[in-house]
């Protein structure tokens with residue numbers, strides 16, 4: 250079998266360093282002679298992993314004082330309800346930019362009034378709405394920075410008058426960001442950080458404690474802040490892997506270095522999609538194009554070649570480029586750990602296929 254290139258949207262490619270170090274720790278963790286899967290989360294070795302992961306997370310994103318980093322179970326989908334549980338007193342505002350945002354809205358509606366400030370649903374979420382206004386009495390404004398299914402992305406940190414909440418499941422650590430603009434950031438780790446099973450949360454301490462309702466212990470951010478994410482058993486193995494990815498990120502020069510390469514990778518692929526006679530992008534507004542999930546379809550006159558190209562690319566080691574069923578066509582996820590070489594190879598495959606037609 251030839252070399253494979255992993256473009257899966259999630260779970261998705263991880264650094265080889267993360268995989269190798271985790272494999273070692275599965276056999277012998279921190280010199281204990283035991284597997285990382287069979288050691289108490291209260292042991293000094295696992296507590297050290299948690300402490301280091303929190304510290305590196307804060308360092309890499311330059312997180313200011315007054316914020317806590319949590320690692321919990323439940324995935325980003327549990328955050329869709331935990332965020333309103335903790336923050337929504339009367340009214341929240343949401344920007345509807347895709348399927349994940351829609352799911353977040355559905356949960357928030359269980360807790361209070363939800364204002365959809367704008368939506369791109371009218372054209373299958375292929376752009377980021379502009380010119381919206383957030384009610385000044387909203388308890389918070391929720392955005393999905395990267396729309397994994399549709400390939401659109403918000404790559405700026407909005408200045409808001411109300412607390413800003415963001416689902417960053419699929420673009421955390423892809424660029425430098427200003428955490429001080431946010432009250433809450435969350436995401437499932439399986440797109441850019443770790444294997445599935447762990448959820449990261451960055452929460453501003455003084456954003457909490459403002460709702461009247463009783464919050465179940467496990468769903469209250471303050472529970473996990475007090476216990477440094479050790480209130481109950483954290484997903485230890487994914488946590489260990491996350492630490493290794495954070496070390497890798499630091500060694501590679503951090504998020505600024507990641508952003509540079511991510512922009513190069515995305516630039517190469519979008520340029521080919523725009524140039525190649527067979528294909529067209531699904532996101533036309535260049536400023537809305539994601540640098541993490543790149544979506545494209547066949548040009549109308551070549552529509553019947555859709556399956557043929559997929560098979561052609563798969564046979565050449567391109568894994569996971571089938572588009573999400575709500576968009577069709579193709580999607581290449583170009584997360585941090587994806588080498589530029591994989592994008593170069595994909596572009597070659599697209600050119601080779603074009604030359605046959």
Ligand SMILES: *Cc1c(COP(=O)(O)O)cnc(C)c1O
Pocket residue numbers: 259323324325326327349393395396397416417418419436437438440
């Ligand atoms: C994958 C994804 C989710 C869902 O994450 P789970 O951890 O599976 O709950 C939510 N939001 C975005 C933007 C995603 O990419």
